[in-house]
Amino acid sequence: MNKCLRLILCLSVLLPLLTGCWDRRELNELGIMLGLGVDKDGDMVRVSAQVVVPNEVSSKSGGGQGTPVTQYQASADTLFEAIQKLTETSPRRIFMAHIRILVFGEEYARKVGIYDVMEALMREPSARPDYYVMVARNTTASKVLDVLTPLDNIPAEKLFSSLDVSFKTWSPTTAITGDELLNHILTPGIQPAITGIEIVGDTKKSGSKDNISSISTPAKLNTTGLSVFRQDKLIGWLTEDESKGYNYIRDNVVSTVSHLPCRNSGEVTFKALRTKTKREAKVVNGLPIVNVSLKNVSSIGAVECDIHIGSMKTIRELERDSEEKLVELMQESVDSVRRKFHVDIFGFGQELYHADPKLFKTMEKDWDKHFENLDIRYKVNVQIKRVGTLDDSFKGEMKE
Known part of the structure:
Protein backbone atom coordinates (compact mmCIF):
# COMPACT_ATOMS: atom_id res chain seq x y z
CA MET A 1 0.00 0.00 0.00
CA ASN A 2 2.81 2.37 0.87
CA LYS A 3 4.51 1.60 -2.46
CA CYS A 4 1.34 2.43 -4.37
CA LEU A 5 0.90 5.65 -2.46
CA ARG A 6 4.49 6.70 -3.16
CA LEU A 7 4.03 5.90 -6.84
CA ILE A 8 0.88 7.98 -7.05
CA LEU A 9 2.57 10.90 -5.31
CA CYS A 10 5.56 10.71 -7.68
CA LEU A 11 3.30 10.63 -10.71
CA SER A 12 1.28 13.58 -9.45
CA VAL A 13 4.50 15.60 -9.15
CA LEU A 14 6.04 14.54 -12.47
CA LEU A 15 3.01 14.60 -14.77
CA PRO A 16 2.58 18.41 -14.72
CA LEU A 17 6.21 18.71 -15.84
CA LEU A 18 5.63 16.53 -18.90
CA THR A 19 3.77 19.19 -20.85
CA GLY A 20 5.19 18.24 -24.25
CA CYS A 21 5.45 20.81 -27.04
CA TRP A 22 2.86 23.15 -25.61
CA ASP A 23 4.00 26.03 -27.85
CA ARG A 24 4.47 23.92 -30.98
CA ARG A 25 3.95 25.73 -34.27
CA GLU A 26 3.79 24.00 -37.64
CA LEU A 27 5.89 25.53 -40.43
CA LEU A 238 29.02 61.28 -43.01
CA THR A 239 30.87 61.38 -46.32
CA GLU A 240 32.87 58.39 -47.53
CA ASP A 241 36.18 59.75 -46.19
CA GLU A 242 34.58 60.75 -42.88
CA SER A 243 33.15 57.23 -42.59
CA LYS A 244 36.63 55.79 -43.21
CA GLY A 245 38.10 57.94 -40.45
CA TYR A 246 35.32 56.90 -38.06
CA ASN A 247 35.90 53.20 -38.72
CA TYR A 248 39.67 53.50 -38.27
CA ILE A 249 39.18 55.21 -34.90
CA ARG A 250 36.55 52.69 -33.79
CA ASP A 251 38.77 49.74 -34.82
CA ASN A 252 36.14 48.57 -37.30
CA VAL A 253 38.51 48.14 -40.25
CA VAL A 254 39.26 44.50 -40.95
CA SER A 255 40.64 44.83 -44.47
CA THR A 256 40.38 47.48 -47.17
CA VAL A 257 42.01 48.99 -50.24
CA SER A 258 43.22 52.59 -50.48
CA HIS A 259 45.54 54.71 -52.62
CA LEU A 260 48.30 57.21 -51.92
CA PRO A 261 49.62 59.91 -54.28
CA CYS A 262 53.27 59.45 -55.21
CA ARG A 263 55.69 62.26 -54.44
CA ASN A 264 56.30 62.93 -58.14
CA SER A 265 53.10 61.91 -59.95
CA GLY A 266 50.71 58.98 -60.12
CA GLU A 267 49.43 56.77 -57.32
CA VAL A 268 50.24 53.65 -55.31
CA THR A 269 47.44 51.30 -54.23
CA PHE A 270 47.63 49.54 -50.87
CA LYS A 271 45.82 46.50 -49.50
CA ALA A 272 45.39 46.57 -45.73
CA LEU A 273 46.13 43.12 -44.35
CA ARG A 274 45.71 43.87 -40.64
CA THR A 275 44.62 46.98 -38.78
CA LYS A 276 44.37 47.50 -35.04
CA THR A 277 43.37 50.68 -33.23
CA LYS A 278 43.57 51.38 -29.51
CA ARG A 279 41.94 54.34 -27.77
CA GLU A 280 43.22 55.34 -24.34
CA ALA A 281 42.17 58.29 -22.19
CA LYS A 282 44.38 60.00 -19.62
CA VAL A 283 43.86 62.92 -17.27
CA VAL A 284 46.63 65.54 -17.26
CA ASN A 285 46.32 68.58 -14.98
CA GLY A 286 42.64 67.85 -14.52
CA LEU A 287 41.91 67.75 -18.27
CA PRO A 288 41.18 64.63 -20.35
CA ILE A 289 43.44 63.60 -23.22
CA VAL A 290 42.67 60.74 -25.62
CA ASN A 291 45.44 58.90 -27.44
CA VAL A 292 44.48 57.08 -30.64
CA SER A 293 47.11 54.53 -31.70
CA LEU A 294 46.72 52.76 -35.03
CA LYS A 295 48.88 49.92 -36.33
CA ASN A 296 48.50 48.95 -39.97
CA VAL A 297 50.13 46.16 -41.97
CA SER A 298 49.69 46.55 -45.72
CA SER A 299 50.86 45.18 -49.05
CA ILE A 300 51.32 47.07 -52.31
CA GLY A 301 48.57 46.30 -54.79
CA ALA A 302 49.46 48.50 -57.76
CA VAL A 303 52.13 51.04 -58.72
CA GLU A 304 51.14 53.76 -61.16
CA CYS A 305 54.15 56.02 -60.84
CA ASP A 306 57.89 56.01 -61.50
CA ILE A 307 59.38 54.81 -58.21
CA HIS A 308 61.85 52.05 -57.35
CA ILE A 309 59.56 49.85 -55.30
CA GLY A 310 62.37 47.39 -54.50
CA SER A 311 64.28 50.03 -52.54
CA MET A 312 63.95 50.06 -48.74
CA LYS A 313 64.24 53.85 -48.87
CA THR A 314 61.18 54.03 -51.11
CA ILE A 315 59.27 51.65 -48.84
CA ARG A 316 60.07 53.82 -45.79
CA GLU A 317 58.88 56.93 -47.66
CA LEU A 318 55.62 55.19 -48.58
CA GLU A 319 55.13 54.09 -44.97
CA ARG A 320 55.63 57.65 -43.68
CA ASP A 321 53.31 59.11 -46.32
CA SER A 322 50.68 56.49 -45.50
CA GLU A 323 50.97 57.29 -41.79
CA GLU A 324 50.43 60.99 -42.47
CA LYS A 325 47.41 60.23 -44.63
CA LEU A 326 45.77 58.03 -41.98
CA VAL A 327 46.31 60.69 -39.30
CA GLU A 328 44.77 63.28 -41.61
CA LEU A 329 41.83 60.97 -42.39
CA MET A 330 41.00 60.39 -38.70
CA GLN A 331 41.56 64.02 -37.72
CA GLU A 332 39.34 65.37 -40.49
CA SER A 333 36.59 62.92 -39.54
CA VAL A 334 36.64 64.08 -35.90
CA ASP A 335 36.82 67.77 -36.86
CA SER A 336 33.92 67.41 -39.29
CA VAL A 337 31.72 65.64 -36.72
CA ARG A 338 32.56 68.34 -34.16
CA ARG A 339 31.76 71.11 -36.61
CA LYS A 340 28.55 69.70 -38.15
CA PHE A 341 26.96 67.47 -35.52
CA HIS A 342 28.50 68.26 -32.08
CA VAL A 343 28.16 64.65 -30.86
CA ASP A 344 30.71 62.04 -29.84
CA ILE A 345 30.14 59.03 -32.10
CA PHE A 346 33.71 57.79 -31.54
CA GLY A 347 33.28 56.66 -27.93
CA PHE A 348 35.95 58.94 -26.45
CA GLY A 349 33.65 59.53 -23.47
CA GLN A 350 33.64 55.80 -22.77
CA GLU A 351 37.44 55.78 -22.68
CA LEU A 352 37.44 58.65 -20.19
CA TYR A 353 34.93 56.80 -18.02
CA HIS A 354 37.24 53.77 -17.94
CA ALA A 355 40.24 55.96 -17.10
CA ASP A 356 38.60 58.24 -14.49
CA PRO A 357 34.95 57.48 -13.66
CA LYS A 358 34.67 60.33 -11.15
CA LEU A 359 35.84 62.97 -13.64
CA PHE A 360 33.56 61.62 -16.34
CA LYS A 361 30.56 61.78 -14.00
CA THR A 362 31.15 65.52 -13.62
CA MET A 363 31.16 65.89 -17.43
CA GLU A 364 28.57 63.27 -18.38
CA LYS A 365 25.55 65.55 -18.82
CA ASP A 366 27.48 67.95 -21.05
CA TRP A 367 29.90 65.47 -22.56
CA ASP A 368 29.16 66.43 -26.16
CA LYS A 369 30.19 70.01 -25.34
CA HIS A 370 33.40 68.78 -23.71
CA PHE A 371 34.00 66.59 -26.78
CA GLU A 372 34.29 69.69 -28.98
CA ASN A 373 37.38 70.85 -27.07
CA LEU A 374 38.81 67.42 -26.27
CA ASP A 375 42.54 67.03 -26.82
CA ILE A 376 42.96 64.06 -29.18
CA ARG A 377 46.41 62.83 -30.17
CA TYR A 378 47.03 60.45 -33.05
CA LYS A 379 49.84 57.98 -33.55
CA VAL A 380 50.03 55.72 -36.62
CA ASN A 381 52.48 52.97 -37.46
CA VAL A 382 52.34 51.54 -40.98
CA GLN A 383 54.36 48.54 -42.09
CA ILE A 384 54.53 47.46 -45.74
CA LYS A 385 55.23 43.74 -45.65
CA ARG A 386 54.69 42.76 -49.27
CA VAL A 387 55.22 44.37 -52.67
CA GLY A 388 53.46 41.74 -54.75
CA THR A 389 55.18 39.50 -57.31
CA LEU A 390 56.97 42.44 -58.99
CA ASP A 391 59.56 44.88 -57.72
CA ASP A 392 59.37 47.76 -60.19
CA SER A 393 56.65 48.62 -62.67
CA PHE A 394 57.17 47.86 -66.37
CA LYS A 395 55.57 51.18 -67.27
CA GLY A 396 58.90 52.90 -67.99
CA GLU A 397 59.89 50.11 -70.40
CA MET A 398 56.84 50.43 -72.64
CA LYS A 399 57.67 51.13 -76.27
CA GLU A 400 56.83 54.60 -77.56
Whole structure:
Protein backbone atom coordinates (compact mmCIF):
# COMPACT_ATOMS: atom_id res chain seq x y z
CA MET A 1 0.00 0.00 0.00
CA ASN A 2 2.81 2.37 0.87
CA LYS A 3 4.51 1.60 -2.46
CA CYS A 4 1.34 2.43 -4.37
CA LEU A 5 0.90 5.65 -2.46
CA ARG A 6 4.49 6.70 -3.16
CA LEU A 7 4.03 5.90 -6.84
CA ILE A 8 0.88 7.98 -7.05
CA LEU A 9 2.57 10.90 -5.31
CA CYS A 10 5.56 10.71 -7.68
CA LEU A 11 3.30 10.63 -10.71
CA SER A 12 1.28 13.58 -9.45
CA VAL A 13 4.50 15.60 -9.15
CA LEU A 14 6.04 14.54 -12.47
CA LEU A 15 3.01 14.60 -14.77
CA PRO A 16 2.58 18.41 -14.72
CA LEU A 17 6.21 18.71 -15.84
CA LEU A 18 5.63 16.53 -18.90
CA THR A 19 3.77 19.19 -20.85
CA GLY A 20 5.19 18.24 -24.25
CA CYS A 21 5.45 20.81 -27.04
CA TRP A 22 2.86 23.15 -25.61
CA ASP A 23 4.00 26.03 -27.85
CA ARG A 24 4.47 23.92 -30.98
CA ARG A 25 3.95 25.73 -34.27
CA GLU A 26 3.79 24.00 -37.64
CA LEU A 27 5.89 25.53 -40.43
CA ASN A 28 2.91 25.64 -42.76
CA GLU A 29 1.17 27.92 -40.27
CA LEU A 30 3.99 30.50 -40.09
CA GLY A 31 5.18 33.30 -42.34
CA ILE A 32 8.97 33.51 -41.97
CA MET A 33 9.95 37.21 -41.83
CA LEU A 34 13.56 37.93 -42.84
CA GLY A 35 13.35 41.69 -43.35
CA LEU A 36 11.58 44.25 -41.14
CA GLY A 37 11.05 47.85 -42.23
CA VAL A 38 9.83 50.69 -40.01
CA ASP A 39 8.41 53.94 -41.45
CA LYS A 40 6.40 56.91 -40.29
CA ASP A 41 2.73 56.96 -41.24
CA GLY A 42 1.30 60.17 -39.85
CA ASP A 43 1.26 59.69 -36.09
CA MET A 44 1.51 55.92 -36.44
CA VAL A 45 4.27 53.45 -37.23
CA ARG A 46 4.09 51.53 -40.50
CA VAL A 47 5.64 48.08 -40.50
CA SER A 48 6.79 46.33 -43.67
CA ALA A 49 7.48 42.61 -43.36
CA GLN A 50 9.45 40.80 -46.05
CA VAL A 51 8.19 37.22 -45.88
CA VAL A 52 9.55 34.18 -47.70
CA VAL A 53 7.27 32.45 -50.21
CA PRO A 54 8.04 28.76 -49.48
CA ASN A 55 6.97 27.36 -52.86
CA GLU A 56 9.27 29.77 -54.71
CA VAL A 57 12.42 28.97 -52.74
CA SER A 58 11.85 25.23 -52.44
CA SER A 59 13.88 23.11 -54.88
CA LYS A 60 11.35 20.28 -54.67
CA SER A 61 8.43 22.41 -55.80
CA GLY A 62 10.30 23.75 -58.81
CA GLY A 63 9.63 27.40 -58.01
CA GLY A 64 10.55 30.14 -60.42
CA GLN A 65 7.01 31.16 -61.32
CA GLY A 66 6.70 34.10 -58.92
CA THR A 67 8.80 36.25 -56.63
CA PRO A 68 10.70 34.49 -53.81
CA VAL A 69 9.39 36.92 -51.19
CA THR A 70 6.30 38.97 -50.58
CA GLN A 71 5.75 42.06 -48.48
CA TYR A 72 2.97 42.76 -46.00
CA GLN A 73 2.33 46.19 -44.50
CA ALA A 74 0.28 47.49 -41.60
CA SER A 75 0.12 50.69 -39.53
CA ALA A 76 -0.69 51.05 -35.84
CA ASP A 77 0.22 53.10 -32.78
CA THR A 78 2.98 50.70 -31.68
CA LEU A 79 5.37 48.28 -33.38
CA PHE A 80 3.86 45.00 -32.16
CA GLU A 81 0.31 46.16 -32.79
CA ALA A 82 1.33 46.78 -36.39
CA ILE A 83 3.07 43.38 -36.61
CA GLN A 84 0.00 41.65 -35.19
CA LYS A 85 -2.16 43.63 -37.59
CA LEU A 86 -0.29 42.08 -40.51
CA THR A 87 -2.56 39.04 -40.11
CA GLU A 88 -5.34 41.12 -41.70
CA THR A 89 -3.61 40.50 -45.04
CA SER A 90 -1.22 37.64 -44.32
CA PRO A 91 -2.70 34.11 -44.27
CA ARG A 92 -0.03 33.05 -41.80
CA ARG A 93 1.17 34.27 -38.44
CA ILE A 94 4.37 36.28 -38.78
CA PHE A 95 7.36 34.49 -37.23
CA MET A 96 10.16 36.85 -36.09
CA ALA A 97 12.93 34.48 -35.00
CA HIS A 98 14.80 34.72 -38.31
CA ILE A 99 14.97 38.48 -38.91
CA ARG A 100 18.18 39.25 -40.81
CA ILE A 101 17.85 42.97 -41.43
CA LEU A 102 16.03 45.87 -39.77
CA VAL A 103 15.64 49.00 -41.91
CA PHE A 104 14.48 52.38 -40.60
CA GLY A 105 13.07 54.92 -43.02
CA GLU A 106 14.96 58.22 -42.94
CA GLU A 107 11.88 60.26 -41.98
CA TYR A 108 11.07 57.91 -39.11
CA ALA A 109 14.64 57.98 -37.81
CA ARG A 110 14.75 61.80 -37.96
CA LYS A 111 11.36 62.70 -36.54
CA VAL A 112 10.31 59.83 -34.28
CA GLY A 113 13.51 58.15 -33.11
CA ILE A 114 14.44 54.49 -33.08
CA TYR A 115 14.60 53.70 -29.36
CA ASP A 116 11.03 52.46 -28.86
CA VAL A 117 11.36 50.00 -31.73
CA MET A 118 14.74 48.74 -30.55
CA GLU A 119 13.52 48.22 -26.98
CA ALA A 120 10.39 46.42 -28.17
CA LEU A 121 12.44 44.02 -30.31
CA MET A 122 14.91 43.38 -27.49
CA ARG A 123 12.02 42.63 -25.13
CA GLU A 124 10.45 40.13 -27.55
CA PRO A 125 11.76 36.60 -26.76
CA SER A 126 11.29 35.28 -30.30
CA ALA A 127 13.38 38.02 -31.95
CA ARG A 128 17.11 37.31 -31.82
CA PRO A 129 19.25 40.50 -31.60
CA ASP A 130 21.88 39.41 -34.17
CA TYR A 131 20.18 41.15 -37.13
CA TYR A 132 21.90 44.09 -38.80
CA VAL A 133 20.38 47.57 -38.63
CA MET A 134 20.39 50.04 -41.53
CA VAL A 135 18.84 53.43 -42.39
CA ALA A 136 17.12 54.01 -45.74
CA ARG A 137 18.61 57.19 -47.21
CA ASN A 138 16.27 59.52 -49.12
CA THR A 139 13.62 56.83 -49.22
CA THR A 140 11.43 54.60 -47.05
CA ALA A 141 12.19 51.23 -45.54
CA SER A 142 9.26 49.65 -47.39
CA LYS A 143 10.74 50.68 -50.77
CA VAL A 144 14.13 49.25 -49.80
CA LEU A 145 12.56 45.91 -48.89
CA ASP A 146 10.58 45.97 -52.14
CA VAL A 147 13.67 45.69 -54.36
CA LEU A 148 14.35 42.25 -55.81
CA THR A 149 18.03 41.39 -56.03
CA PRO A 150 20.07 39.03 -58.23
CA LEU A 151 22.52 36.41 -56.94
CA ASP A 152 20.74 36.31 -53.56
CA ASN A 153 17.09 36.01 -54.52
CA ILE A 154 15.90 36.95 -51.02
CA PRO A 155 16.55 40.71 -50.65
CA ALA A 156 16.88 40.68 -46.84
CA GLU A 157 19.51 37.95 -47.09
CA LYS A 158 21.28 40.00 -49.77
CA LEU A 159 21.34 43.08 -47.53
CA PHE A 160 22.71 41.08 -44.60
CA SER A 161 25.38 39.29 -46.65
CA SER A 162 26.38 42.39 -48.61
CA LEU A 163 26.85 44.47 -45.46
CA ASP A 164 28.67 41.63 -43.72
CA VAL A 165 31.15 41.31 -46.60
CA SER A 166 31.45 45.04 -47.18
CA PHE A 167 32.39 46.04 -43.65
CA LYS A 168 35.10 43.34 -43.61
CA THR A 169 36.65 44.43 -46.91
CA TRP A 170 35.78 48.12 -47.39
CA SER A 171 36.52 50.74 -44.71
CA PRO A 172 33.64 53.25 -45.30
CA THR A 173 30.97 50.77 -44.14
CA THR A 174 30.31 49.18 -40.78
CA ALA A 175 27.84 46.64 -39.46
CA ILE A 176 25.96 47.05 -36.20
CA THR A 177 23.60 44.49 -34.67
CA GLY A 178 20.46 45.21 -32.70
CA ASP A 179 21.99 44.65 -29.27
CA GLU A 180 25.09 46.71 -30.13
CA LEU A 181 22.93 49.59 -31.34
CA LEU A 182 20.82 49.65 -28.20
CA ASN A 183 24.00 49.62 -26.14
CA HIS A 184 25.28 52.69 -28.02
CA ILE A 185 21.99 54.50 -27.44
CA LEU A 186 21.98 53.83 -23.70
CA THR A 187 25.68 54.10 -22.86
CA PRO A 188 26.98 57.56 -21.89
CA GLY A 189 29.99 58.83 -23.83
CA ILE A 190 29.04 57.51 -27.27
CA GLN A 191 26.34 58.20 -29.87
CA PRO A 192 25.20 55.73 -32.57
CA ALA A 193 26.37 55.62 -36.18
CA ILE A 194 24.56 53.30 -38.62
CA THR A 195 25.29 52.39 -42.24
CA GLY A 196 22.84 53.80 -44.78
CA ILE A 197 21.19 52.03 -47.70
CA GLU A 198 19.85 53.71 -50.83
CA ILE A 199 18.06 52.68 -54.03
CA VAL A 200 19.96 53.51 -57.21
CA GLY A 201 18.28 53.37 -60.61
CA ASP A 202 14.74 52.81 -61.88
CA THR A 203 12.47 52.06 -58.94
CA LYS A 204 9.45 51.30 -61.20
CA LYS A 205 10.73 47.79 -61.89
CA SER A 206 12.41 47.20 -58.53
CA GLY A 207 9.70 44.94 -57.14
CA SER A 208 9.11 42.76 -60.21
CA LYS A 209 11.12 40.01 -61.88
CA ASP A 210 12.08 42.53 -64.57
CA ASN A 211 14.63 43.80 -62.06
CA ILE A 212 16.55 40.50 -62.13
CA SER A 213 15.90 39.34 -65.69
CA SER A 214 18.80 41.28 -67.24
CA ILE A 215 22.57 41.46 -66.65
CA SER A 216 22.39 45.06 -65.49
CA THR A 217 19.55 45.37 -62.99
CA PRO A 218 17.44 48.55 -63.36
CA ALA A 219 17.35 49.18 -59.59
CA LYS A 220 20.13 48.35 -57.12
CA LEU A 221 20.61 48.55 -53.36
CA ASN A 222 23.83 50.35 -52.40
CA THR A 223 25.29 51.01 -48.97
CA THR A 224 26.08 54.71 -48.64
CA GLY A 225 28.01 56.32 -45.81
CA LEU A 226 27.17 56.38 -42.12
CA SER A 227 24.19 58.05 -40.48
CA VAL A 228 24.89 60.06 -37.32
CA PHE A 229 22.48 59.99 -34.36
CA ARG A 230 22.00 62.12 -31.28
CA GLN A 231 20.63 59.62 -28.77
CA ASP A 232 18.03 57.85 -30.93
CA LYS A 233 17.33 60.45 -33.64
CA LEU A 234 19.07 60.84 -36.98
CA ILE A 235 20.80 64.20 -37.42
CA GLY A 236 22.94 63.78 -40.54
CA TRP A 237 25.28 61.76 -42.73
CA LEU A 238 29.02 61.28 -43.01
CA THR A 239 30.87 61.38 -46.32
CA GLU A 240 32.87 58.39 -47.53
CA ASP A 241 36.18 59.75 -46.19
CA GLU A 242 34.58 60.75 -42.88
CA SER A 243 33.15 57.23 -42.59
CA LYS A 244 36.63 55.79 -43.21
CA GLY A 245 38.10 57.94 -40.45
CA TYR A 246 35.32 56.90 -38.06
CA ASN A 247 35.90 53.20 -38.72
CA TYR A 248 39.67 53.50 -38.27
CA ILE A 249 39.18 55.21 -34.90
CA ARG A 250 36.55 52.69 -33.79
CA ASP A 251 38.77 49.74 -34.82
CA ASN A 252 36.14 48.57 -37.30
CA VAL A 253 38.51 48.14 -40.25
CA VAL A 254 39.26 44.50 -40.95
CA SER A 255 40.64 44.83 -44.47
CA THR A 256 40.38 47.48 -47.17
CA VAL A 257 42.01 48.99 -50.24
CA SER A 258 43.22 52.59 -50.48
CA HIS A 259 45.54 54.71 -52.62
CA LEU A 260 48.30 57.21 -51.92
CA PRO A 261 49.62 59.91 -54.28
CA CYS A 262 53.27 59.45 -55.21
CA ARG A 263 55.69 62.26 -54.44
CA ASN A 264 56.30 62.93 -58.14
CA SER A 265 53.10 61.91 -59.95
CA GLY A 266 50.71 58.98 -60.12
CA GLU A 267 49.43 56.77 -57.32
CA VAL A 268 50.24 53.65 -55.31
CA THR A 269 47.44 51.30 -54.23
CA PHE A 270 47.63 49.54 -50.87
CA LYS A 271 45.82 46.50 -49.50
CA ALA A 272 45.39 46.57 -45.73
CA LEU A 273 46.13 43.12 -44.35
CA ARG A 274 45.71 43.87 -40.64
CA THR A 275 44.62 46.98 -38.78
CA LYS A 276 44.37 47.50 -35.04
CA THR A 277 43.37 50.68 -33.23
CA LYS A 278 43.57 51.38 -29.51
CA ARG A 279 41.94 54.34 -27.77
CA GLU A 280 43.22 55.34 -24.34
CA ALA A 281 42.17 58.29 -22.19
CA LYS A 282 44.38 60.00 -19.62
CA VAL A 283 43.86 62.92 -17.27
CA VAL A 284 46.63 65.54 -17.26
CA ASN A 285 46.32 68.58 -14.98
CA GLY A 286 42.64 67.85 -14.52
CA LEU A 287 41.91 67.75 -18.27
CA PRO A 288 41.18 64.63 -20.35
CA ILE A 289 43.44 63.60 -23.22
CA VAL A 290 42.67 60.74 -25.62
CA ASN A 291 45.44 58.90 -27.44
CA VAL A 292 44.48 57.08 -30.64
CA SER A 293 47.11 54.53 -31.70
CA LEU A 294 46.72 52.76 -35.03
CA LYS A 295 48.88 49.92 -36.33
CA ASN A 296 48.50 48.95 -39.97
CA VAL A 297 50.13 46.16 -41.97
CA SER A 298 49.69 46.55 -45.72
CA SER A 299 50.86 45.18 -49.05
CA ILE A 300 51.32 47.07 -52.31
CA GLY A 301 48.57 46.30 -54.79
CA ALA A 302 49.46 48.50 -57.76
CA VAL A 303 52.13 51.04 -58.72
CA GLU A 304 51.14 53.76 -61.16
CA CYS A 305 54.15 56.02 -60.84
CA ASP A 306 57.89 56.01 -61.50
CA ILE A 307 59.38 54.81 -58.21
CA HIS A 308 61.85 52.05 -57.35
CA ILE A 309 59.56 49.85 -55.30
CA GLY A 310 62.37 47.39 -54.50
CA SER A 311 64.28 50.03 -52.54
CA MET A 312 63.95 50.06 -48.74
CA LYS A 313 64.24 53.85 -48.87
CA THR A 314 61.18 54.03 -51.11
CA ILE A 315 59.27 51.65 -48.84
CA ARG A 316 60.07 53.82 -45.79
CA GLU A 317 58.88 56.93 -47.66
CA LEU A 318 55.62 55.19 -48.58
CA GLU A 319 55.13 54.09 -44.97
CA ARG A 320 55.63 57.65 -43.68
CA ASP A 321 53.31 59.11 -46.32
CA SER A 322 50.68 56.49 -45.50
CA GLU A 323 50.97 57.29 -41.79
CA GLU A 324 50.43 60.99 -42.47
CA LYS A 325 47.41 60.23 -44.63
CA LEU A 326 45.77 58.03 -41.98
CA VAL A 327 46.31 60.69 -39.30
CA GLU A 328 44.77 63.28 -41.61
CA LEU A 329 41.83 60.97 -42.39
CA MET A 330 41.00 60.39 -38.70
CA GLN A 331 41.56 64.02 -37.72
CA GLU A 332 39.34 65.37 -40.49
CA SER A 333 36.59 62.92 -39.54
CA VAL A 334 36.64 64.08 -35.90
CA ASP A 335 36.82 67.77 -36.86
CA SER A 336 33.92 67.41 -39.29
CA VAL A 337 31.72 65.64 -36.72
CA ARG A 338 32.56 68.34 -34.16
CA ARG A 339 31.76 71.11 -36.61
CA LYS A 340 28.55 69.70 -38.15
CA PHE A 341 26.96 67.47 -35.52
CA HIS A 342 28.50 68.26 -32.08
CA VAL A 343 28.16 64.65 -30.86
CA ASP A 344 30.71 62.04 -29.84
CA ILE A 345 30.14 59.03 -32.10
CA PHE A 346 33.71 57.79 -31.54
CA GLY A 347 33.28 56.66 -27.93
CA PHE A 348 35.95 58.94 -26.45
CA GLY A 349 33.65 59.53 -23.47
CA GLN A 350 33.64 55.80 -22.77
CA GLU A 351 37.44 55.78 -22.68
CA LEU A 352 37.44 58.65 -20.19
CA TYR A 353 34.93 56.80 -18.02
CA HIS A 354 37.24 53.77 -17.94
CA ALA A 355 40.24 55.96 -17.10
CA ASP A 356 38.60 58.24 -14.49
CA PRO A 357 34.95 57.48 -13.66
CA LYS A 358 34.67 60.33 -11.15
CA LEU A 359 35.84 62.97 -13.64
CA PHE A 360 33.56 61.62 -16.34
CA LYS A 361 30.56 61.78 -14.00
CA THR A 362 31.15 65.52 -13.62
CA MET A 363 31.16 65.89 -17.43
CA GLU A 364 28.57 63.27 -18.38
CA LYS A 365 25.55 65.55 -18.82
CA ASP A 366 27.48 67.95 -21.05
CA TRP A 367 29.90 65.47 -22.56
CA ASP A 368 29.16 66.43 -26.16
CA LYS A 369 30.19 70.01 -25.34
CA HIS A 370 33.40 68.78 -23.71
CA PHE A 371 34.00 66.59 -26.78
CA GLU A 372 34.29 69.69 -28.98
CA ASN A 373 37.38 70.85 -27.07
CA LEU A 374 38.81 67.42 -26.27
CA ASP A 375 42.54 67.03 -26.82
CA ILE A 376 42.96 64.06 -29.18
CA ARG A 377 46.41 62.83 -30.17
CA TYR A 378 47.03 60.45 -33.05
CA LYS A 379 49.84 57.98 -33.55
CA VAL A 380 50.03 55.72 -36.62
CA ASN A 381 52.48 52.97 -37.46
CA VAL A 382 52.34 51.54 -40.98
CA GLN A 383 54.36 48.54 -42.09
CA ILE A 384 54.53 47.46 -45.74
CA LYS A 385 55.23 43.74 -45.65
CA ARG A 386 54.69 42.76 -49.27
CA VAL A 387 55.22 44.37 -52.67
CA GLY A 388 53.46 41.74 -54.75
CA THR A 389 55.18 39.50 -57.31
CA LEU A 390 56.97 42.44 -58.99
CA ASP A 391 59.56 44.88 -57.72
CA ASP A 392 59.37 47.76 -60.19
CA SER A 393 56.65 48.62 -62.67
CA PHE A 394 57.17 47.86 -66.37
CA LYS A 395 55.57 51.18 -67.27
CA GLY A 396 58.90 52.90 -67.99
CA GLU A 397 59.89 50.11 -70.40
CA MET A 398 56.84 50.43 -72.64
CA LYS A 399 57.67 51.13 -76.27
CA GLU A 400 56.83 54.60 -77.56
